[in-house]
Amino acid sequence: MEKNLEHRHEKHTAHYGIYILVWFALLILTGLTVTVAGINFGKLTVTAALLIASIKSYLVLTIFMHLRLEQKAFRVFIGIALFFIIISFVLLFADYTSYVR
Secondary structure, X not given: OHHHHHHHHHHOOOOHHHHHHHHHHHHHHHHHHXXXXXXXXXXXHHHHHHHHHHHHHHHHXXXXXXXXXXXXXXXXXXXXXXXXXXXXXXXXXXXHHHHHO
16 A cells, blocks of 8 residues: 555656746746737637636646646546536627627
């Protein structure tokens, strides 16, 4: 039993270089978000901002929160939560587009 815990703990260690690269990527994506917000792309502005935010959240979830290394059942629950968030966004934008016209 003790070997199993030691082996599992070893999987969670990551190199600092990965954290620094992801941090720089998050800084660049944040700058890109600010740039997109300042430029008027019309209806694509919100879509671009949400796409950038999705990429940033993926990086945080997989690298900093170590979800890539978690058990399969936990990942299924995260997937279900993301599915309902996507449904909420689809319903939100369907309602939003009906008022924008």
